[in-house]
Amino acid sequence: xxxxxxxxxxxxxxxxxxxxxxxxxxxxxxxxxxxxxxxxxxxxxxxxxxxxxxxxxxxxxxxxxxxxxxxxxxxxxxxxxxxxxxxxxxxxxxxxxxxxxxxxxxxxxxxxxxxxxxxxxxxxxxxxxxxxxxxx
Numbered sequence: 713x714x715x716x717x718x719x720x721x722x723x724x725x726x727x728x729x730x731x732x733x734x735x736x737x738x739x740x741x742x743x744x745x746x747x748x749x750x751x752x753x754x755x756x757x758x759x760x761x762x763x764x765x766x767x768x769x770x771x772x773x774x775x776x777x778x779x780x781x782x783x784x785x786x787x788x789x790x791x792x793x794x795x796x797x798x799x800x801x802x803x804x805x806x807x808x809x810x811x812x813x814x815x816x817x818x819x820x821x822x823x824x825x826x827x828x829x830x831x832x833x834x835x836x837x838x839x840x841x842x843x844x845x846x847x848x
Contacts, residue, residue: 713751715744715771730832730839744771780807780827781845792826799833 721734729737747769751759760766763774776783786807793804807823825847831838 713748713753713756715741715748717741728837728839730834730841733839733841733843741773744769744773747771779843779845780823782823784809784823786823789827790822801831801833801838803827803829803831805829 717738721738724734724737744766748771760769766772766774777785780786784807787810789805789807791803791805793802795802804826806826809821811819811821825845828842828844828846829840830842832841833839
C-alpha cells in the first residue's frame with residue numbers, strides 16, 4: 713500500500729508551486745509512505761480503521777490544514793506586507809474568519825500569526841517557493 717500524491721501535486725503545480733517546494737513536500741510525506749508500504753492492501757481496513765492508526769504511522773494529515781498548520785478553516789487572507797524585487801517577492805498575510813451576522817467591528821477574526829510566502833519569477837511566471845507560518 714502507498715500514498716498516491718499525483719492529484720495533490722497536480723493541483724499544487726496548477727497553483728504555481730515550485731518544483732523545489734514539491735520535492736520538499738514529497739520528502740515530508742516519505743515516513744508515512746515508508747510505513748504504508750509495510751501494510752498489505754488487503755489488510756488496510758483492519759489495520760487502519762481509525763485516524764489515530766494513521767497518526768501512529770506518521771500519516772497525520774487528517775487533523776489540520778497543511779499550509780496554515782491549524783484545524784481552522786479560514787475564509788480569506790489579508791495582505792499585511794509585500795516586498796518585491798525584480799524576480800523575487802515576499803508576502804506576509806493574515807488568514808481570517810468572517811462572521812457576517814456579527815456587529816461590524818466583530819465580523820472579522822484574524823489569526824494570531826501570519827503566513828510568510830516566498831515567490832520567485834521563472835520564465836515569466838511567479839512560483840511559490842516556501843510557505844511558513846509565524847506566530848505574532
